[in-house]
Amino acid sequence: MSKRDDRRRDLIAAAQRGDRRARDELARAFLPLVFNVIGRALNGHPDVDDVVQETMLRVIRDLPSLRQPESLRAWILTIAVHQVGVHQQRAEAAARVGPLAEVPDTGADFEELAILRLRLSGERRQVAEASRWLDAEDRTVLALWWQEAAGEIGRGETAVALNTTSAYAAVRIQRMRAQLDRSRILVAALEARPRCAGLAETVTGWDQRPGALWRKRIDRHVRDCPVCLAIVPDPVAVERLLVGCALVPVPAALTAAVAVKGGWLRSHPVAAALTVVAVLAAGGTAAYASRPEPQPTAQPVAPGLAPAVASVAPSSVAPATAPPSAKPSTTASAKPRTTACGAGLAPRWASWPMPNPAKTGLTHRAKYTNLGSGVVRDDVTCLQWQRATAPDTYTFPQAKAYCAGLKLDGGGWHLPTRIELTSIVDSTRSGPALNTTAFPGAPAQFFWTSTPWAVTKTPLRAWIINFYEGLASNGAFQTGTYRVRCVRSGGGSGAPAYRVAAGQVTDPATGLVWQRAGSAGTMTAAAATASCTALRLGGRTWRLPSLTELASTVDDSRVAPAINRSAFPGTAANGWYWTSATAAPDPSARWALNYDDGYTNYRKVTAGYARCVSS
Template identity: 65%
Template sequence: MRERDVVVAAQRGDRRAREQLVRALLPLIYNVAGRALGGHPDVEDVVQETMLRVVRDLGSLRQPESVRSWALTIAMHQISSHQELASGEAGLDQVPEAGADFEELAILRLRLSGERRQVAEAARWLDEEDRTVLALWWQEAAGELARAESAAALGTTPAYAAVRVQRMRAQLDRGRAIVAALAAQPRCAGLAEAAAGWDGRPGPLWRKRIDRHVRDCPVCLAQARGQVAVERLLAGCALVPVPAGVAAAATKTAGGLSLVRLVRPRVFSVAAAAAAVVVVGGAMAYSQMPAGKPKPTAQIVAAPSSVPVTTAAPSPSVLASSVPAKAKPSPSKTAKKVNKVAAAGCGAGLDSIWASWPMVASPKYTDLGNGTVRDESTCLVWQKAVAPSTHTFTDAKSYCAGLDLDGDGWHLPSRIELTSIIDASRSGPAIDRSAFPGTPAQFFWTSSPWAVTKEPLRAWIINFYEGLASNGAYQSGAYQVRCVRSGDGAGRPKYEISGSEVSDPATGLTWQRGQSATMTAAAADAHCADLGMRLPTLRELSTTVDETRVAPAIDIDAFPSTVKNGWYWTSTEAAPDPTKRWALNYDDGYTNYRKATEGYARCVG
């Protein structure tokens, strides 16, 4: 059975197909996670967490043929969360115990020798970001992955993925030079002096010290002369076998049995506890292990209680039927529909890059029964189904402009319009699944170009895995598309300044004009409470971004003291890791929940 057929069968509830899919994906996920995390003891937890999410969210996968890149995207999120937590709790000199080294496992289990062994040893000298790229590229070179799949997992285009691979390759070659020089007998006298006191464990401080000598030493560089290109060494290289315990646990998860994670000693205190997961009839129930064992903060298993568990994806025929082909209405009929939207009472008639609607706690959606969904709080009418295929930035705008779905008048949503349907309380995907079924947990285009116009041009995209907004997408890249229809508008917010406060009539929000000093998220909560205000939600703070400018990306007449490149806290917890908060950076207006440890508070009333 073809991989696509297996995925479709698994989405329809076929237990054997689900088990077959997990068995097929598990070796790839294990090898990528193991190499990206350098064999940290939590690799098995990260792999199990990834497979749990794959099984749980399989119904949201719209394109069965992209299952591997989709699963790798989930793995990348789990790896990134783990790296962020580990870097926050461990010093530079702390490393996992030697027995957990993934490269050592590769050397032993695959019987690597000569220059292949040297490449595995050189991987230990890479930093986290380059190890993650290597983990994917290694599978590319071995023939397990295509470049497009690696790029999708990295959340970028194949062209930019090639740039990242090139950068990693340069660092890997320097690592190979270090390994070759250290292995030389006798060792260069200058290198022996530079490495004096080194305990034999690769680390960033020793990498800098040793590399500083090797790159300027003709004797050491001679040891690396004539090395075979890495891709030739890795061609056809096998995958490291998955440990029996991990394979058994993943199979039980796929088959609908219970899974209890093992509790093992840790060098870091990252995952010193377990959670019990019970899969029953395609749905998952989550129960916490007995008290006394702290819950791992970077490995969230349970979905928010408000998230309905999807057991099967809509069939292609159902998705197609949600976009009926209708005769194009006359201009007068289309104009009448737009006027009706404008007359509904929401919307201040601003340009589409600004929020023209009052803020509400949560949107209320109405399925209009014709392939469209109306948000009653914003009066925006959305295409219910995602576009059948991905598009470049220009093609995405053309697709929406030409969409004939219950009339015309469609456009690619702006950054703030697309932000309005993010449900940050969920992940995988971060959207109301009842209103927008089948939404992939992937990046979607907005119509908002990046304000910086240097080549290559970029534009804003939003990741519906968790809701992250980024201005880093090359316009030549291909991402998902969902169109929107709205009333006409023009102009900017008419802020009303009164002393230390700024009111936005369009959203109904009153802002603190300045901001606090840098502080933790908890301190920011208390700071705003002392002012009789509160921290804004992610959706609310996003309305203040002026995407036509940068550094800072905000109206500086209304908010003159805004820090050019600083994180501003929100009250919104990150669904992938509820121990962290979303924050927004006014350098451009992008958002993140993994990078901010301290930030400013701009309170709202």
């Protein structure tokens, strides 16, 4: 037996005797594996975090009953798979009674998280996409086999978790792989551009959500279609693609929640508080603080605001790693130090030039000034920002209440609108996609905006921005919990007073001049770049807009298209428009914006329109 095995055995024995440090170390070590197995098995269901927490609590509670320390990992996986089964049974029972209150968002599920965090591309990304089409039972098998193929667990542990023999586990894996391979071809066919005409007819009426019924319909077409089958003539074996594939990092809020509910660090209250603050600020997993520091002074939040992590008092303190100048003052000044600038439009519009990342060489280079007292000013927009991320995660109403009640530097704060939060996105960075000198300790996670989605069907949604890479999404249920950074501005009212003349649209607020018509058809990003460079209109020099510049044209109060239709007639109601911004997570991809409602993306965008800009 190796020294590592001896240490693990001693650690387990100590944990079973009640040693908190040993128990906490084991819990932290296995949380990523549990999160990955449950997340993939439940296909990113909103209850994933709850199931993970319940699993870890059972592990901690029942650890003294473990008789064979060498089987710890298999034992934990068995509990995880059992909890997945319990959740699936409850969901099926609820579905028989009536519609589910919340439907998983396929645009923000576990596989999407895996693609983003692990930067999966090519056929690896396609495998992740294909797994969404598996049945619940096959997803559980895949969740275990994925970790087996990646070298995290062994076949024996997979079999134990499935409550079967290794031989029958192999049979179940083989069945799952056959379905996964068919789903890979299905995904490739759906992503192909131009899409097979027969397939396009087959998917008429499809709501874009993977499901058994549509899988059968699409698979029936693909199996007999030489055009679709030719798309992936010789795919790489799945197990080869998964070798060395890392675990998806555990979200910071989940780590903190498990730590709180499981009693991690309970015997070290100061270290516990610092640990959770550091987790939430840095987006990492919890660790013991090497040196206890005095706890930051807390400030009250709006009455009735319930934080997502109970061990950290809601406050406006800067992250533990931030310099002293980042700490908000606990003494309110007479009035907030706001400075109005720009056109003074309503906050949902850009009243100022849109900042561009310094590396792009474009006009209005982003620049920030630390005003002290935990406030940072954007020198281009004049917006003043809370330098430290809010300490917890919040629902949409809680996020608005938190900012409204924030007393930092005299108050006057609000939850930023979609365009306000977009203005600090730095598309040349990722993990996080913003200036980390101005905003130290910023987590690479989703942040709320105050902008609700224009479509008011229930459950209500609102816009969020993922600061892993800067993606803007309308897919957040307002009951979900995300991060918060508050803003302060001079206020205003009204919409842009566009001036239209000679095929051009001038936005006096941003100073940008737009090509009114845009391209007649779609093209590649390279062709769009060349098209704008070659444009001869009004004697101006034209180019593709940056990501933030194009976002300033979105009218998020409407959809299809989400733009001023009088100023920009003929805008595609559901089509991508290219930007000049290369995607930091994938330099081979280019950012684009879709005027269906204004969301942005860079994955799977192969063709788009060009709307040129001059500045």
